[in-house]
Amino acid sequence: MLSRSSVLSIQHKTFIPCSIRHLVLCRAMHGVQRNTLQAAQLDESGDRIVRLAAAAHAALECARTCLLSIDGDDKDIDGDDGALTNASSRTSRIETAMKASRAALEVNPDEYTLWNFRKRVLERGIGDTPGKREPGNKTQEMNSLDVWQDELRLTKVALQTHAKAYPAWQHRLWLLQQSKRVDAEMHTLWIKQERVLCEMLLAKDERNFHAWAHRANVKRLALQMKSELSSEPAAIPGCADEHGPDMIEQELEFSKQHILANFANYSAWHLRSVTLTKKVALLGGGAEHAEAVADIVEKELDWVRNAYYTDPDVESTWIYHRWLLEGELMERSSSVISSARRHGFLRAELTALNELVEMEPNAKWALLAKARLIRFLASEGQDTDSQQVQIILARLRELDPFRHGFYADLLSMQ
Amino acid sequence: MMTSDNKSHRSMDESVCAQLLAELHVESLLRLEASSESYLQFLLEHKKMSAMYWALTSLALLRSLHTLADRGAVLAFIKGCERETTSAGEDKTNRSQIAPALGYAGNVDQDAHLLYTLSAVQCLAVLGEFVLIEAQADRIAAYVRSLQNADGSFCGDAYGEVDTRFSYAALLTLQLIRRTDAVDVEAAVNYVLSCRNFDGGFGCIPFAESHAGQVFCCVGALKLAGALDRVDQTTLGWWLCQRQLPNGGLNGRPDKKEDVCYSWWVLSSLSMLDKQHWIDANALGAFIMRAQDDEYGGIADRPGDRADVFHTFFGLAGLSLLGHPSLEHIHPMYALPCSVIRQLNFSESA
Ligand SMILES: [Zn+2]
Numbered sequence: 221m222l223s224r225s226s227v228l229s230i231q232h233k234t235f236i237p238c239s240i241r242h243l244v245l246c247r248a249m250h251g252v253q254r255n256t257l258q259a260a261q262l263d264e265s266g267d268r269i270v271r272l273a274a275a276a277h278a279a280l281e282c283a284r285t286c287l288l289s290i291d292g293d294d295k296d297i298d299g300d301d302g303a304l305t306n307a308s309s310r311t312s313r314i315e316t317a318m319k320a321s322r323a324a325l326e327v328n329p330d331e332y333t334l335w336n337f338r339k340r341v342l343e344r345g346i347g348d349t350p351g352k353r354e355p356g357n358k359t360q361e362m363n364s365l366d367v368w369q370d371e372l373r374l375t376k377v378a379l380q381t382h383a384k385a386y387p388a389w390q391h392r393l394w395l396l397q398q399s400k401r402v403d404a405e406m407h408t409l410w411i412k413q414e415r416v417l418c419e420m421l422l423a424k425d426e427r428n429f430h431a432w433a434h435r436a437n438v439k440r441l442a443l444q445m446k447s448e449l450s451s452e453p454a455a456i457p458g459c460a461d462e463h464g465p466d467m468i469e470q471e472l473e474f475s476k477q478h479i480l481a482n483f484a485n486y487s488a489w490h491l492r493s494v495t496l497t498k499k500v501a502l503l504g505g506g507a508e509h510a511e512a513v514a515d516i517v518e519k520e521l522d523w524v525r526n527a528y529y530t531d532p533d534v535e536s537t538w539i540y541h542r543w544l545l546e547g548e549l550m551e552r553s554s555s556v557i558s559s560a561r562r563h564g565f566l567r568a569e570l571t572a573l574n575e576l577v578e579m580e581p582n583a584k585w586a587l588l589a590k591a592r593l594i595r596f597l598a599s600e601g602q603d604t605d606s607q608q609v610q611i612i613l614a615r616l617r618e619l620d621p622f623r624h625g626f627y628a629d630l631l632s633m634q
Numbered sequence: 635m636m637t638s639d640n641k642s643h644r645s646m647d648e649s650v651c652a653q654l655l656a657e658l659h660v661e662s663l664l665r666l667e668a669s670s671e672s673y674l675q676f677l678l679e680h681k682k683m684s685a686m687y688w689a690l691t692s693l694a695l696l697r698s699l700h701t702l703a704d705r706g707a708v709l710a711f712i713k714g715c716e717r718e719t720t721s722a723g724e725d726k727t728n729r730s731q732i733a734p735a736l737g738y739a740g741n742v743d744q745d746a747h748l749l750y751t752l753s754a755v756q757c758l759a760v761l762g763e764f765v766l767i768e769a770q771a772d773r774i775a776a777y778v779r780s781l782q783n784a785d786g787s788f789c790g791d792a793y794g795e796v797d798t799r800f801s802y803a804a805l806l807t808l809q810l811i812r813r814t815d816a817v818d819v820e821a822a823v824n825y826v827l828s829c830r831n832f833d834g835g836f837g838c839i840p841f842a843e844s845h846a847g848q849v850f851c852c853v854g855a856l857k858l859a860g861a862l863d864r865v866d867q868t869t870l871g872w873w874l875c876q877r878q879l880p881n882g883g884l885n886g887r888p889d890k891k892e893d894v895c896y897s898w899w900v901l902s903s904l905s906m907l908d909k910q911h912w913i914d915a916n917a918l919g920a921f922i923m924r925a926q927d928d929e930y931g932g933i934a935d936r937p938g939d940r941a942d943v944f945h946t947f948f949g950l951a952g953l954s955l956l957g958h959p960s961l962e963h964i965h966p967m968y969a970l971p972c973s974v975i976r977q978l979n980f981s982e983s984a
Contacts, residue, residue: 273679280743331680333744339793390795397794427890433842484889490843493832535876535888539833547832622882625911626875633868
């Protein structure tokens with residue numbers, strides 16, 4: 221087996237000793253400015269990195285021997301004289317390796333193999349105490365729960381400093397899934413509390429897509445849990461992933477807060493579009509919901525207008541705007557609310573866009589939205605000046621030269 | 635229909651091309667030397683296999699792979715990362731009849747993972763080791779197959795993380811080892827399509843926000859499966875071309891900062907859709923050039939930042955797609971030099 225010190229093993233006859241400056245090339249980095257780090261700081265961070273790596277290396281070695289001994293001991297025949305000694309030495313080996321991997325992961329949670337090792341140890345724990353513990357044996361129960369609680373805490377510590385470490389997120393999700401086998405009650409509680417962690421990390425970085433994806437995964441777990449508990453079908457017609465009505469209002473409020481804090485947070489707009497689609501699907505296609513659906517459409521249009529009047533150059537707002545006019549909500553609403561009413565909304569929107577374009581003649585997003593809306597209204601047989609579409613696209617081609625080819629292709633498709 | 639006007643946006647001007655510091659980049663890549671003091675082994679240690687792929691492919695794009703002194707050491711490293719795995723979910727009684735599964739780890743003391751299995755196969759392909767690839771193909775295919783779920787999605791490893799990145803990694807690995815029939819491709823396509831959003835892009839799981847990295851993986855997976863005609867390409871192209879910012883660089887999501895690595899993810903997606911002319915080649919090329927380290931070589935995430943091997947590869951790959959004459963052409967779907975793909979296809983027909 222090759223030693224780790226062989227690095228990339230790319231040899232060159234004129235070997236240049238690696239200065240700190242050269243070595244940094246090796247890291248996949250984001251946003252580390254060339255001039256901000258002085259050589260001395262680099263040396264210092266270099267030392268730190270060497271120490272971290274040494275810890276990870278030692279932990280991996282420790283985990284490897286520990287797993288070998290676990291697998292080896294499992295094959296031992298019980299009743300052997302050495303069985304007791306084996307068991308206790310195995311326990312101490314596991315403890316040592318868990319301690320070493322914990323220390324390494326707290327500072328370097330990208331070491332996926334160390335997380336894997338911990339999963340394997342925890343899985344053994346589930347095997348030893350398979351959720352059907354002796355009713356009186358509180359100590360054992362508490363120990364087992366403590367271990368899982370502690371493990372969740374470890375991932376939290378790791379994520380607080382390394383919010384983009386894939387393996388730490390994965391480990392946390394695995395823990396939440398598997399905890400069902402340890403203690404159903406705690407499983408429920410932990411899943412409910414998971415929002416707290418996501419919100420804490422989103423407060424630090426509102427666009428952290430790991431945190432947004434984790435929210436989606438946890439929602440799915442919560443719904444699985446709910447449908448298992450109630451044994452009633454959780455499926456909403458037309459929705460692949462199921463969403464309770466209570467969760468929908470919660471999610472709408474959550475997205476609203478984030479959008480109001482920053483219109484440029486597309487992650488929040490995205491959540492809003494997905495959630496509203498589910499809300500309308502949940503209402504069903506009956507005519508009795510016409511008012512409710514119309515109300516949703518009108519309020520959203522009002523709101524997004526407010527956003528683009530405040531700052532017409534925010535891309536996020538306009539993608540949501542496009543969804544609002546052309547996405548699932550409008551599609552579904554067309555079967556519930558009358559076309560006269562729907563066209564009324566769209567015409568009012570066209571007026572609003574016209575006003576914006578008059579004030580801001582170079583607002584490219586508004587111009588593109590206007591062209592699309594005119595084309596759509598024309599396709600619905602509405603009386604509009606469809607000549608405008610060509611004129612706007614030709615203007616955009618000059619106004620937005622990087623995307624010259626895009627507008628040219630749209631023009632040729634007209 | 636393309637007007638000649640559009641074509642002028644497709645390739646870079648000579649004045650931009652001339653800014654490439656090719657020799658410095660080769661030097662910086664070759665400086666990723668054996669050294670026990672190096673940061674490299676530490677910072678990329680869990681994903682050294684991918685770092686190997688970025689470095690080898692960068693050298694290949696710079697037409698300097700021959701300067702690699704010790705291929706043997708590279709091959710020995712890859713060999714050291716082989717992991718025999720037991721494929722989950724298969725009937726144990728029939729185990730003897732099934733080829734034992736073989737995955738690759740991120741480094742010699744790490745566990746097998748699909749991403750590093752793809753990187754290992756890509757490394758072997760760049761090195762022209764097609765005989766070696768073929769010798770392992772059935773076992774690698776067994777590993778990839780063991781990671782597919784009933785809904786068509788793929789896990790990254792035995793511990794169940796699901797992500798559309800793994801759909802691409804699985805299908806590309808199988809394509810490179812010519813074992814595409816090892817998995818349910820139709821189910822894989824359906825899962826990828828279930829992660830599509832209204833804006834035309836794709837997320838990591840269903841209902842997750844579109845992200846250019848995931849878009850690249852999903853477009854690549856669909857292209858590999860011959861299913862790219864099942865998406866609305868105009869909407870997807872619109873979302874992708876809006877990634878270009880006034881400074882010429884590309885971002886990965888709406889209202890985010892530019893980053894050299896998206897030069898690859900966005901541009902290769904546009905290229906697979908035949909819409910590369912929807913962004914400005916000169917402006918992007920000039921942005922990547924500005925992110926070069928003119929002292930020590932390498933490319934950073936954006937101008938003024940520190941260079942690293944990851945962004946060096948994605949920057950060079952972007953410039954290659956933009957048609958830089960000093961660089962080998964890179965294939966947008968395989969993420970390998972086109973010359974390697976020609977050899978692969980030749981070895982197939984031989
Ligand atoms: Zn980057």
